[in-house]
Amino acid sequence: xxxxxxxxxxxxxxxxxxxxxxxxxxxxxxxxxxxxxxxxxxxxxxxxxxxxxxxxxxxxxxxxxxxxxxxxxxxxxxxxxxxxxxxxxxxxxxxxxxxxxxxxxxxxxxxxxxxxxxxxxxxxxxxxxxxxxxxxxxxxxxxxxxxxxxxxxxxxxxxxxxxxxxxxxxxxxxxxxxxxxxxxxxxxxxxxxxxxxxxxxxxxxxxxxxxxxxxxxxxxxxxxxxxxxxxxxxxxxxxxxxxxxxxxxxxxxxxxxxxxxxxxxxxxxxxxxxxxxxxxxxxxxxxxxxxxxxxxxxxxxxxxxxxxxxxxxxxxxxxxxxxxxxxxxxxxxxxxxxxxxxxxxxxxxxxxxxxxxxxxxxxxxxxxxxxxxxxxxxxxxxxxxxxxxxxxxxxxxxxxxxxxxxxxxxxxxxxxxxxxxxxxxxxxxxxxxxxxxxxxxxxxxxxxxxxxxxxxxxxxxxxxxxxxxxxxxxx
Amino acid sequence: xxxxxxxxxxxxxxxxxxxxxxxxxxxxxxxxxxxxxxxxxxxxxxxxxxxxxxxxxxxxxxxxxxxxxxxxxxxxxxxxxxxxxxxxxxxxxxxxxxxxxxxxxxxxxxxxxxxxxxxxxxxxxxxxxxxxxxxxxxxxxxxxxxxxxxxxxxxxxxxxxxxxxxxxxxxxxxxxxxxxxxxxxxxxxxxxxxxxxxxxxxxxxxxxxxxxxxxxxxxxxxxxxxxxxxxxxxxxxxxxxxxxxxxxxxxxxxxxxxxxxxxxxxxxxxxxxxxxxxxxxxxxxxxxxxxxxxxxxxxxxxxxxxxxxxxxxxxxxxx
Numbered sequence: 001x002x003x004x005x006x007x008x009x010x011x012x013x014x015x016x017x018x019x020x021x022x023x024x025x026x027x028x029x030x031x032x033x034x035x036x037x038x039x040x041x042x043x044x045x046x047x048x049x050x051x052x053x054x055x056x057x058x059x060x061x062x063x064x065x066x067x068x069x070x071x072x073x074x075x076x077x078x079x080x081x082x083x084x085x086x087x088x089x090x091x092x093x094x095x096x097x098x099x100x101x102x103x104x105x106x107x108x109x110x111x112x113x114x115x116x117x118x119x120x121x122x123x124x125x126x127x128x129x130x131x132x133x134x135x136x137x138x139x140x141x142x143x144x145x146x147x148x149x150x151x152x153x154x155x156x157x158x159x160x161x162x163x164x165x166x167x168x169x170x171x172x173x174x175x176x177x178x179x180x181x182x183x184x185x186x187x188x189x190x191x192x193x194x195x196x197x198x199x200x201x202x203x204x205x206x207x208x209x210x211x212x213x214x215x216x217x218x219x220x221x222x223x224x225x226x227x228x229x230x231x232x233x234x235x236x237x238x239x240x241x242x243x244x245x246x247x248x249x250x251x252x253x254x255x256x257x258x259x260x261x262x263x264x265x266x267x268x269x270x271x272x273x274x275x276x277x278x279x280x281x282x283x284x285x286x287x288x289x290x291x292x293x294x295x296x297x298x299x300x301x302x303x304x305x306x307x308x309x310x311x312x313x314x315x316x317x318x319x320x321x322x323x324x325x326x327x328x329x330x331x332x333x334x335x336x337x338x339x340x341x342x343x344x345x346x347x348x349x350x351x352x353x354x355x356x357x358x359x360x361x362x363x364x365x366x367x368x369x370x371x372x373x374x375x376x377x378x379x380x381x382x383x384x385x386x387x388x389x390x391x392x393x394x395x396x397x398x399x400x401x402x403x404x405x406x407x408x409x410x411x412x413x414x415x416x417x418x419x420x421x422x423x424x425x426x427x428x429x430x431x432x433x434x435x436x437x438x439x440x441x442x443x444x445x446x447x448x449x450x451x452x453x454x455x456x457x458x459x460x461x462x463x464x465x466x467x468x469x470x471x472x473x474x475x
Numbered sequence: 476x477x478x479x480x481x482x483x484x485x486x487x488x489x490x491x492x493x494x495x496x497x498x499x500x501x502x503x504x505x506x507x508x509x510x511x512x513x514x515x516x517x518x519x520x521x522x523x524x525x526x527x528x529x530x531x532x533x534x535x536x537x538x539x540x541x542x543x544x545x546x547x548x549x550x551x552x553x554x555x556x557x558x559x560x561x562x563x564x565x566x567x568x569x570x571x572x573x574x575x576x577x578x579x580x581x582x583x584x585x586x587x588x589x590x591x592x593x594x595x596x597x598x599x600x601x602x603x604x605x606x607x608x609x610x611x612x613x614x615x616x617x618x619x620x621x622x623x624x625x626x627x628x629x630x631x632x633x634x635x636x637x638x639x640x641x642x643x644x645x646x647x648x649x650x651x652x653x654x655x656x657x658x659x660x661x662x663x664x665x666x667x668x669x670x671x672x673x674x675x676x677x678x679x680x681x682x683x684x685x686x687x688x689x690x691x692x693x694x695x696x697x698x699x700x701x702x703x704x705x706x707x708x709x710x711x712x713x714x715x716x717x718x719x720x721x722x723x724x725x726x727x728x729x730x731x732x733x734x735x736x737x738x739x740x741x742x743x744x745x746x747x748x749x750x751x752x753x754x755x756x757x758x759x760x761x762x763x764x765x766x767x768x769x770x771x772x773x774x775x776x777x778x779x780x781x782x783x784x785x786x787x788x789x790x791x792x793x794x
Contacts, residue, residue, distance in 0.1 A: 007762040015688060019500035090637045093630045093682045100500040102680055114657055121659035229497055243513045247546035255542070257510045257661070286541035294497065298509035298542070311517050335657045349662050352517070408660045417666040419656045 017095065020228060021102045023120040023152065025143040026129025031160045035129065035198035036105055039220060040094045042205040089119040098224040113368070113382040114335040116146055117422065121408070124228045125154040132165045132195075136178045142368045144179075148186040149331060149384070149424065151404050153231045155183065155191045158219065162211065163197040169213040185371075192226075194219050232295050236398065237261030237269075238322060238406050239315040240351035245300055253284055253300035254309055259351065259405035261320075262294045263301070270318040271309045272396045277318060278305040295405070310462075312353035314396040322398050322406055323428040326391045329363065331400075334379035336413065336420035342378055346420065348391055350409040355393035355470060357411065362387050379421075388429060392470040400424035441472040501689055505538065508677040510661060511640060512542040515622050515675050516549050518665035522622035522675075523580070525611075526552040528564045529741045530697050531626035533571075534686055535678055537695050539624075540575065551578040553623075555614060557606035558588045559743035561719050567698045582614035594745040595724050602743070612648050615672065622665075622673045630682045640679045646670035684761065691757045701760065703737040703752040714748035739764075 026032035092103040104119030120126060126147040130140055147155060157179050165171045176193045183191045194203055195211050196219065202208035205220045216222070238259040245253040263269070267280050283293050284300040293299045301315065309315070316322060334340055340359065348357035362376030365385035376385060400407030411421040442461070444454060454475060461471050498506065515522050524539060526532050539548045554568055572579035584592075587605040594602040615623060629636045639655050641663040656664050667673060678686075690697060707718045709727045716723075718731050723745075736749035737760075754760045 007758045007765075010765075011688060011691065011758065011761060014684070015499060015501065015692065017500050018498070019503050091629045091680070092636065093680075095682075095684070100682075100685075118657045118659055122661075242510070243517045243543075245543060245546045251545065253546075255513050257506060284545065286544040296503060296506050296510075297498070298506040298513070300544075347666065349664065351662070352514075404660070408662065410657075410659060410662050410664060412664055412666050417664070417668065419658075419664045422657065422659050 013097070014095075017098065017100050018228075019100045019102065020125060020223065020226070021104070021123050022223070023104045023106065023116070023123035023126040023147070024129065025106055025116055025120075025126060025147070026158075026160075027131075027137075027139050030129040030131050031198045032129050033105070035127075035158065035160065035196070035204065036092060036103055038198055038201060038204050039101075039103075040092060042201070042220075089115050096220065096224050101223065113142070113146065113384075114333065116143065117150065117333050117335070120147060120150045120152060121422075123150070123152050124231060125156065125223070125226065126152045127156045127158050129158045129160050130175060130179075132159050132161045132171055132175065135171075135175045136182065138369045140179070141182060141371065144182055144186065144188070145366075145368055145371055148183075148188050149333075151400060151424070153190060154226055154228070155188055156219065156222070157191060157193040158196050158198075159193065160196045160198050162195045162202060163200050167195065167202075167208075167210045169211075172214075192216070192222060194222070233260035233403050233405070234262055234294060235260070236320050236322070236403060237263050237267075237315075237317045238396075238398070238403065239263065239269075239301065240353065240396075240406075241309050241311055241313050241315060242352045243311060244309070251302070252306070253302050254315065255298070255300045256315075256352070257298045258293050258295045260295050260403050261317075262292060263317075264292045265289075268318055269303065269315050270321070271307050272314045272316060272321070272324060273394050274307065274309070274313075276305075276307045278303040278307055280304075312351075312393075312465075314351070314353075316396070322396045322403075324394060324396055325428050325431055326394055327360075327388070327429040327431045328395075328397065328425050329386060329388045329427055329429055330409075330423040330425045331384065332359075332379070332387045332389075332411075332421050332423045333384045334381055334421050336416075336418050337381055338413070338416070338418075338420070339380050340378040340421070345414060347412040347414055348389070348409055349412060350395050350397060351406060353393065353395060355391045355395070357389055357391040359387050360390045386426065389423070393465070397425050397428075399427060401426075441474055443474040445474070501685060501692070504681055504685060505541070505689075507661070507680065508535075508538045509542040511663070511675060511677040512539050512624070514663055514665070515624065515673075516543070518663075519622040519673070521618070521620050522550045522624065523553045523615075523618065523620040524548075524550060524624040525626070526554045526568070526579075527626060527741070528554065528560070528568050528698060529626065530690060530701060531628065531678055531681075531686055533695050533697050534681070534689055535624065535626045536571075536575075536577075537693060538677060547576065551580050553580040553582065553614060553618075553620075555607060555611045556581050556583045557602070557610065557743050558583055559593060559602070559606065559722075559745060561698075561700055561717075561741065561744045561747075563700050564698050564741055567696075571696065580614075580618070582610060582617070584610035584613065593722065594743060595722070599746050602746070606743075615648065620672065621667060622675055624675045624677060626678055627676050628681050628683070628686070629676075629679050638676065638679075640676050641665065642674045642676065643667070644672045644674055648672065650674075683764065687757055687761050687764070691761075698741060700738045700741060702756075703735055703754050703759075705733045705735050706749065707731045708734040708736055708749055711745075715751070716747075717744055717749055719744040 024032050024036060090105045092105060094101050104123060106116040106119040128140060128143050159172055159175050172195045195214050196203050198204060202210055203218050205218055207218045238261060239256050240259055241254045241256050243255040245255055263280060265280050265283055268277060269280055270277050281302045281304045283290050342359050345356050345358055348355050363386040364373040364376050365383055366373055368384060379385060398406045407425045409423045410419050413420045461473055464471060584606050592602060592605050627635050637652060639658045642650060643656055644650060665673060708715050709718055709730045715736060735751060735753055737752040737754060738747060738749055741747060752763055754763045
């Protein structure tokens with residue numbers, strides 16, 4: 001019989017769970033899909049008919065003999081099922097009594113670095129899989145480097161297939177020691193290591209009695225409890241204006257998602273680039289007004305004074321400003337089949353701001369296998385390195401290491417509209433030495449345009465700016 | 476989410492007590508969805524929200540209302556009416572749009588309808604191709620929409636699990652799973668050429684339970700068909716089909732029996748199987764969902780057509 005009270009209690013508890021986004025990376029044979037399949041399966045979120053479909057598929061193309069091939073649960077697309085490998089980022093969802101999880105499952109082989117970068121950009125935590133028989137290999141270095149580049153704060157090293165090395169403590173310790181050298185070198189602080197057999201379930205959900213020498217928790221327990229609240233930046237208030245809401249003449253609200261920091265009603269704020277100051281009059285949501293907003297809330301802010309602020313501009317606090325400028329140095333990952341063309345003007349999208357941009361200097365390329373720096377030359381697909389970028393419009397940014405939200409951008413090819421590259425900003429650069437000014441100027445008096453047309457031209461120029469085409473107008 | 480806001484306030488200044496983020500998972504998902512919806516409104520000339528009248532659509536519509544409150548939502552709702560929807564769905568649709576002041580567009584493939592196309596006479600594949608896929612593509616072309624929101628979730632089906640939130644469609648509305656734009660952080664690439672478009676899925680990261688939980692917390696109205704009631708049903712090919720109007724073929728009519736059923740998904744009534752149930756509240760629905768052994772799409776007949784059929788349909792432009 002039904003017990004409505006119990007389900008109500010369950011839902012009330014469920015409502016209070018928080019969300020952990022995690023990335024998994026490993027090579028084709030490390031048992032990554034098996035591990036994820038087990039996390040999903042053993043946390044009892046696999047429905048029977050998904051299992052039935054799996055049984056059908058296993059008989060045709062499975063690689064696991066008679067037992068269920070957990071990997072097939074995850075490999076959704078037709079094309080890749082035929083290849084027997086995961087070709088793109090796939091998202092999986094499961095929950096336990098304590099937390100909800102989103103897994104970004106990404107492939108391990110070289111040509112798909114861009115997928116791991118894609119899957120990892122929002123992750124709180126990364127699971128790096130290692131085959132215990134092989135130890136730290138080139139791919140491990142590559143994955144770990146990408147995780148550090150993305151600024152993922154927590155790493156889990158899953159030493160898998162421990163059953164194939166007789167659950168040897170020596171093997172595990174040696175791998176962990178070698179891996180910690182790598183993470184120390186990359187400056188990654190939070191690394192936790194687990195001896196696992198995903199296929200047989202050791203230390204995945206339950207602690208295994210075959211690793212009596214291991215005194216840490218099972219993987220799932222760790223995932224449920226690892227603290228992630230401190231990972232967000234609550235210090236530096238950054239509010240990229242996304243949409244201006246004017247339902248009537250009395251209300252002018254600036255919609256946006258709090259990128260970082262905390263804002264309260266009454267706080268003094270400053271609009272960029274105008275530098276005009278005001279105070280927060282209200283923080284409005286569908287439910288009504290609230291006194292405070294923090295990341296990643298989507299809210300609407302009204303100000304006490306009437307200041308003209310458009311999409312792409314930013315509201316900050318006067319005593320804590322981001323870098324304001326058009327020239328910076330950045331790490332860049334090339335994501336496009338078409339190689340980098342340094343003569344091209346790209347569209348750069350940074351928060352809600354879109355502008356023209358050029359890559360004005362190539363500093364180096366990083367060999368993701370050895371982590372060595374090589375001479376800068378135009379990047380091919382999956383290449384990573386440091387470049388300098390010049391934008392047409394002024395950007396309001398922080399170093400990615402300090403602020404993941406305001407330090408990230410994408411480059412869009414102006415012809416194909418593909419996302420050609422993604423960047424993590426390192427530092428601002430001096431603008432005084434720049435000769436290359438990307439912004440064309442319309443000198444209206446010089447062009448002999450009558451004054452009555454100025455307003456119309458201003459409107460058109462503003463619309464172009466919204467689309468990322470900046471033009472200066474001289475009246 | 477009113478009741479939780481006070482908890483947030485008391486949790487500040489930012490001492491997370493539960494070892495995690497300061498927002499609950501639903502608050503985080505809500506914020507993400509609102510951000511996505513606003514981004515589309517800001518970046519596209521002519522967006523539209525596709526409305527299926529189902530529970531996911533109901534949540535998506537509420538999120539759009541939230542995104543622009545206290546203003547009005549700056550884009551219309553569009554329902555592709557296959558002419559075989561449950562009567563209660565159509566009634567609910569019209570009442571909801573009126574009550575909340577939505578600009579509602581309804582489009583159908585009248586040519587095929589007048590030619591008598593339907594699931595009983597032409598089979599589910601032809602019916603879906605003409606009355607859903609073609610009707611949708613024609614409508615998108617007719618209004619020249621450059622962005623269309625859909626309520627699909629990644630946990631629904633395997634091919635959706637790999638689709639971007641901003642999913643690029645070529646001029647034929649087709650999806651190419653091998654050629655998706657990289658999508659990082661919350662920076663969405665909205666640039667398209669004339670004739671191309673983007674399908675946007677603001678509920679990508681929501682699960683079925685999240686949807687129910689949200690409907691419960693927010694008191695979002697849903698079509699009563701989701702709740703169990705005695706309804707006239709007939710068993711066709713192992714599916715429990717409700718006789719919603721007199722177009723049920725003659726041979727099935729003597730077999731109609733009253734059954735206590737509800738629907739886990741809503742679509743064309745001849746293609747949507749009911750499940751036997753006594754659940755009349757959201758709590759009971761969730762309880763049933765958690766103890767039941769079938770995931771929701773199994774009650775949708777169109778998925779069985781062929782292996783990887785949803786992927787095929789997406790490639791052709793359906794969803």
